[in-house]
Amino acid sequence: MDHESSSDRLRRFIQFLLDRDYLTRPQLAKVARFRSMIDTRVAFLCSLQGYISLREAYALLADQVNSGKRFGELAVEKGLLAQEQVNEVLQLAHDKFLMFQECLVATSTIDRDALLPVLQEFEEEAQSVEVRVDKEIPEPVQGSLSELDEIPDTISDGRLRAALRRVKQFATVPKVVERALQLLNDPNVKLEAVEDALLSDPALCAQILRLVNSAFFGVRSEVSTISRAVVTLGLKAVRQVVSATLVIRRFKELPEEKIRETWWHTVLTSQWSRALAELRRDVGAEVAAVAGLVHDVGVPVLLQSFPESMAAVERMIDQGIALPEAEKRAFGMTHAEVGSFLCHFWAFPDPLIQAVHHHHTPLPILQSLHDLEPLTRIVGAACALSSLVAETPQLGNLRSLSEEFVQFHGLSIEKLEALAPDVFQEAHRLAAFLS
Ligand SMILES: [Fe+2]
Ligand SMILES: [Fe+2]
Numbered sequence: 001m002d003h004e005s006s007s008d009r010l011r012r013f014i015q016f017l018l019d020r021d022y023l024t025r026p027q028l029a030k031v032a033r034f035r036s037m038i039d040t041r042v043a044f045l046c047s048l049q050g051y052i053s054l055r056e057a058y059a060l061l062a063d064q065v066n067s068g069k070r071f072g073e074l075a076v077e078k079g080l081l082a083q084e085q086v087n088e089v090l091q092l093a094h095d096k097f098l099m100f101q102e103c104l105v106a107t108s109t110i111d112r113d114a115l116l117p118v119l120q121e122f123e124e125e126a127q128s129v130e131v132r133v134d135k136e137i138p139e140p141v142q143g144s145l146s147e148l149d150e151i152p153d154t155i156s157d158g159r160l161r162a163a164l165r166r167v168k169q170f171a172t173v174p175k176v177v178e179r180a181l182q183l184l185n186d187p188n189v190k191l192e193a194v195e196d197a198l199l200s201d202p203a204l205c206a207q208i209l210r211l212v213n214s215a216f217f218g219v220r221s222e223v224s225t226i227s228r229a230v231v232t233l234g235l236k237a238v239r240q241v242v243s244a245t246l247v248i249r250r251f252k253e254l255p256e257e258k259i260r261e262t263w264w265h266t267v268l269t270s271q272w273s274r275a276l277a278e279l280r281r282d283v284g285a286e287v288a289a290v291a292g293l294v295h296d297v298g299v300p301v302l303l304q305s306f307p308e309s310m311a312a313v314e315r316m317i318d319q320g321i322a323l324p325e326a327e328k329r330a331f332g333m334t335h336a337e338v339g340s341f342l343c344h345f346w347a348f349p350d351p352l353i354q355a356v357h358h359h360h361t362p363l364p365i366l367q368s369l370h371d372l373e374p375l376t377r378i379v380g381a382a383c384a385l386s387s388l389v390a391e392t393p394q395l396g397n398l399r400s401l402s403e404e405f406v407q408f409h410g411l412s413i414e415k416l417e418a419l420a421p422d423v424f425q426e427a428h429r430l431a432a433f434l435s
Contacts, residue, residue: 298339
């Protein structure tokens with residue numbers, strides 16, 4: 001029996017099911033039809049490419065049962081994949097290199113965990129040749145959050161992996177922040193240990209105290225010491241403060257004229273996120289405010305990682321090409337993708353990663369997401385509102401919001417107009433405070 005082939009075993013199993021009346025002939029025909037229809041390989045590859053999550057892939061496979069459609073067809077219909085992505089994956093399904101890897105795993109020759117470092121080594125060898133040619137890639141100047149925290153294995157495209165490696169060099173954080181975040185991730189950590197870690201960096205402490213005392217965290221009396229900050233806010237919120245300082249630093253490294261524009265948009269989005277969270281009451285206002293502050297973190301990192309491609313992006317925007325599309329053409333990825341990658345790399349919570357990843361995702365696609373987080377709706381809406389009305393004289397632009405947008409977010413133009421003055425006032429206060 002050891003050497004029985006899979007098809008022999010399957011034949012025997014089907015016979016067994018029929019003999020014992022577990023299955024009727026029509027049922028068998030239905031299962032066989034389904035089996036031939038579901039494209040598990042295509043689904044797996046889509047998730048491997050990072051186009052959809054594994055959860056989305058499984059949900060689509062399950063939906064195939066009743067739809068009678070092919071995987072790619074259904075994914076396009078639901079707005080989860082673009083037709084080009086489906087075509088690419090179908091082509092990839094015939095990729096001998098990728099299929100050979102799968103065979104290595106399937107035959108237990110190399111297990112999946114062991115295969116990843118081997119592939120990495122293989123890619124790094126190719127990459128090191130590339131680096132010698134490209135002298136413009138600077139060395140990382142600070143320690144990384146975790147040298148071992150690798151690019152997710154769902155990203156198998158070599159070019160994208162190389163680009164992300166470059167991005168990662170600019171995503172490094174000071175050792176003290178790395179240590180503090182590690183401590184803050186431990187629910188049993190002693191408060192003194194967190195304080196000690198933070199106190200070793202006076203500039204970071206100053207930034208934390210500024211943020212704690214800003215309107216951001218709604219603390220009533222002034223907090224003047226790190227120990228008070230930790231006790232007053234609690235570990236979870238301190239983690240958010242430290243995360244926010246990471247993002248602020250990234251923005252401050254941009255050229256002067258870029259800072260003003262992107263930083264203002266970020267602060268305004270943060271305040272809209274807070275206001276929408278207070279309205280909806282399904283996400284904490286502070287969590288939403290931090291998410292708003294983080295949502296465009298991919299922008300400064302892309303600017304720093306690929307300064308040579310910025311002119312090309314600006315040209316495309318001048319020609320009317322949307323920013324995400326221009327970024328995809330110039331860098332191979334969008335700032336939303338880079339931002340969510342960084343959030344994953346910095347071990348931020350899952351809802352925050354999703355909110356960053358989807359903040360430019362069109363409504364029809366958002367609507368079809370199975371695991372859409374309330375935070376994702378909030379941040380997407382806040383970013384859109386901040387882009388539409390960058391300053392109070394443009395408040396009339398709110399009237400141009402589509403009915404679809406207003407309904408999806410459970411808002412009304414009147415409600416937004418009523419909220420706007422406070423949002424702008426708070427944003428100006430926060431921007432002045434943090435600058
Ligand atoms: Fe954005
Ligand atoms: Fe934005």
